[in-house]
Amino acid sequence: MSEPKENVLMEKIVSLCKRRGFVYQSSEIYGGINGFWDYGPLGAELKRNVKEQWWKTIVHHRDDVAGLEATIIMHPKIWEASGHVATFTDPMCDCLLTKKRFRADQVEAQSGTAYHYEGAEDPETVTCRDPFSVLLPPGKPPESARKVAKEFYQQRGVSNPTLIGERTEKLEGTTRYNPENGAQLTERKPFNLMFKTYVGPTATEADVAYLRPETAQAIFAQFKNVHETARQKVPFGIGQMGKAFRNEVTPRNFTFRSREFEQMELEFFIKPDEAVEALAGSVAKAADNAWQGEPQADWGWEVWHKYWVEQRIRFYEGIGLTRDCFEEYWQKPEELAHYARACVDILYKFPFGTQELEGIAARGDFDLAQHEKHSGKTMGVFDEELRAAWGKLDEAKKAAMQAKFIADKTAAGLKKGATEADAKVQAEAEAKVYFDKLAKGQYIPHVIEPSAGVDRLILALLANAYSELTTTDEKGKSETRVVMKFHPRIAPVKVGIFPLLKNKPELVAKAKAVRDLLRPHMTVFYDDGGAIGRRYARQDEAGTPFGVTIDFDTLGEKPELLDTVTLRDRDTQQQTRVAIQDLLGLLLPKVR
RNA sequence: GCGAGCGUAGCUCAGCCUGGUAGAGCGUCACCUUGCCAAGGUGAAUGUCGAGGGUUCGAAUCCCUUCGCUCGCUCCA
Numbered sequence: 001m002s003e004p005k006e007n008v009l010m011e012k013i014v015s016l017c018k019r020r021g022f023v024y025q026s027s028e029i030y031g032g033i034n035g036f037w038d039y040g041p042l043g044a045e046l047k048r049n050v051k052e053q054w055w056k057t058i059v060h061h062r063d064d065v066a067g068l069e070a071t072i073i074m075h076p077k078i079w080e081a082s083g084h085v086a087t088f089t090d091p092m093c094d095c096l097l098t099k100k101r102f103r104a105d106q107v108e109a110q111s112g113t114a115y116h117y118e119g120a121e122d123p124e125t126v127t128c129r130d131p132f133s134v135l136l137p138p139g140k141p142p143e144s145a146r147k148v149a150k151e152f153y154q155q156r157g158v159s160n161p162t163l164i165g166e167r168t169e170k171l172e173g174t175t176r177y178n179p180e181n182g183a184q185l186t187e188r189k190p191f192n193l194m195f196k197t198y199v200g201p202t203a204t205e206a207d208v209a210y211l212r213p214e215t216a217q218a219i220f221a222q223f224k225n226v227h228e229t230a231r232q233k234v235p236f237g238i239g240q241m242g243k244a245f246r247n248e249v250t251p252r253n254f255t256f257r258s259r260e261f262e263q264m265e266l267e268f269f270i271k272p273d274e275a276v277e278a279l280a281g282s283v284a285k286a287a288d289n290a291w292q293g294e295p296q297a298d299w300g301w302e303v304w305h306k307y308w309v310e311q312r313i314r315f316y317e318g319i320g321l322t323r324d325c326f327e328e329y330w331q332k333p334e335e336l337a338h339y340a341r342a343c344v345d346i347l348y349k350f351p352f353g354t355q356e357l358e359g360i361a362a363r364g365d366f367d368l369a370q371h372e373k374h375s376g377k378t379m380g381v382f383d384e385e386l387r388a389a390w391g392k393l394d395e396a397k398k399a400a401m402q403a404k405f406i407a408d409k410t411a412a413g414l415k416k417g418a419t420e421a422d423a424k425v426q427a428e429a430e431a432k433v434y435f436d437k438l439a440k441g442q443y444i445p446h447v448i449e450p451s452a453g454v455d456r457l458i459l460a461l462l463a464n465a466y467s468e469l470t471t472t473d474e475k476g477k478s479e480t481r482v483v484m485k486f487h488p489r490i491a492p493v494k495v496g497i498f499p500l501l502k503n504k505p506e507l508v509a510k511a512k513a514v515r516d517l518l519r520p521h522m523t524v525f526y527d528d529g530g531a532i533g534r535r536y537a538r539q540d541e542a543g544t545p546f547g548v549t550i551d552f553d554t555l556g557e558k559p560e561l562l563d564t565v566t567l568r569d570r571d572t573q574q575q576t577r578v579a580i581q582d583l584l585g586l587l588l589p590k591v592r
Numbered sequence: 593g594c595g596a597g598c599g600u601a602g603c604u605c606a607g608c609c610u611g612g613u614a615g616a617g618c619g620u621c622a623c624c625u626u627g628c629c630a631a632g633g634u635g636a637a638u639g640u641c642g643a644g645g646g647u648u649c650g651a652a653u654c655c656c657u658u659c660g661c662u663c664g665c666u667c668c669a
Contacts (some may be wrong), residue, residue, distance in 0.1 A: 009661095019602065031658095032642090099594040101666040101667080108624085193668080193669080246668085246669095470595060500628070501627070503626075531632095534631085535629090536629050547628095554628075558599090568628080575629095
């Protein structure tokens with residue numbers, strides 16, 4: 001058994017996916033469409049299984065999570081509140097000379113003399129009338145501007161350019177030129193990563209809506225409804241799976257970065273640490289590994305965060321991805337988005353590099369607070385016990401909590417660039433509002449967000465399952481075949497069913513009876529085509545973990561083996577003799 | 593969006609330079625044969641050579657455009 005490396009491996013996986021019907025390019029007969037992929041018969045089963053495992057693990061097998069299935073198009077104000085309208089729009093421009101791309105808002109301001117040209121000519125070739133200009137910092141000779149301009153016109157086909165219409169202009173603080181070479185940049189082009197559409201027949205600016213770039217915001221928007229109808233109390237979570245859309249600049253690496261993709265997201269709402277402290281007396285420390293057990297009343301956000309990281313990794317282990325497939329990346333404080341307190345990326349070691357499979361962020365109360373602000377509807381919850389507990393708290397403890405809150409908020413304000421005095425005044429005002437509400441038992445829940453990409457996970461599972469088996473026959477001819485070692489829980493087909501020979505009606509009839517016995521409980525594939533070894537090999541390539549072969553002993557050639565079959569294990573190729581009546585009881589626990 | 597490379601049967605690829613009307617291996621399907629790991633035999637299907645246009649008597653081959661893929665730049669809340 002060997003593991004092929006790098007792009008070769010990726011190419012093999014892509015090829016297998018097409019050949020066996022895991023993944024096809026979308027719209028292939030029309031030449032394909034960049035960043036969109038379809039799942040074929042085996043891929044569709046695989047994906048269903050993965051999603052079902054997630055839903056079972058996150059929603060069904062827990063008391064404290066409820067499900068949601070929201071629309072893809074939502075009120076556009078949701079994306080203003082979430083920040084996506086602002087942050088997903090990056091103005092870009094390119095250097096006219098080197099074509100290098102810049103974020104227009106990140107080009108440093110420069111001053112100097114701009115040399116403008118109307119074009120260039122060369123009597124022997126052509127004349128170019130495209131205007132161009134070059135910015136020179138103070139003190140540089142005009143000749144260097146002309147050199148850059150000539151290069152520009154040479155690129156445009158004027159092989160020996162004479163510049164036309166040079167004029168100069170003093171500029172202060174301009175961002176229209178490439179700081180590296182002084183060449184003019186193109187006009188700014190806005191680049192919005194959200195897919196835009198129109199709701200209703202008129203298609204005016206007033207009708208603009210977006211396809212959701214993440215499923216999470218629907219959960220925040222429906223938080224109040226779910227909280228009231230699901231009879232859940234904080235801490236509790238809302239899980240959702242569904243399609244999301246991002247107009248990625250560069251879809252890459254097969255299905256890894258697609259423009260239409262599916263997410264599995266949980267928003268787990270928790271009490272703010274101050275409420276936990278008031279209720280439980282203290283907030284548990286994350287360092288003591290308490291987070292590996294059952295949730296406790298004294299868990300603050302740090303412990304909950306670690307708890308979910310561990311839960312998620314256990315989920316991956318449950319579908320065949322061992323811990324050594326992953327790297328955990330704890331984002332450094334300076335890398336965190338402004339609303340996040342901590343974020344862990346679970347990275348999978350893909351053949352093309354180690355890349356993010358899931359992000360688990362501790363987001364504070366940012367999202368719900370934003371929606372409260374933008375919608376005008378309260379997102380807070382009321383907790384009777386908290387009100388009572390707060391009333392019994394001694395004043396020293398309250399004062400200590402407030403002091404810490406103010407110190408943290410002040411530090412955050414300073415980081416955003418406020419003066420120390422302003423930050424302090426602001427923090428004190430926030431503290432007053434916050435603690436007044438807390439005393440009444442009111443708060444906006446904080447949230448831990450484990451957010452996973454389904455399609456990325458599918459790709460990880462494909463890469464993880466891929467293995468090659470080289471066999472050499474007695475003639476010395478060696479052959480390499482592919483075995484997809486999916487965990488039985490996610491394997492598209494659970495069991496292949498084969499009559500040893502197809503020209504013996506008794507074998508065929510018995511095999512079909514076994515198929516009908518198992519089919520109500522798991523995916524089966526009946527195959528009577530070709531030699532038995534070939535059928536095993538075909539199922540190995542599809543990742544089918546078990547094979548059942550009906551032979552003459554099944555029919556009672558050896559009376560003691562009547563109604564037994566051989567059960568073949570995909571990974572070991574071992575065969576065991578099993579009574580037909582025991583098959584279901586043996587297989588079912590392994591595939592569920 | 594820019595640059596480079598690539599696109600021929602379901603898959604992997606040859607043919608392209610030097611135009612003459614498309615091939616191999618594997619797979620698929622049918623039949624025969626089958627006695628547990630891609631066995632053998634016989635037969636068959638499958639390509640508007642990524643698409644469009646141009647040059648030419650004639651284009652998979654030369655030229656232009658376009659779409660897709662890969663890599664790099666850029667982007668990735």
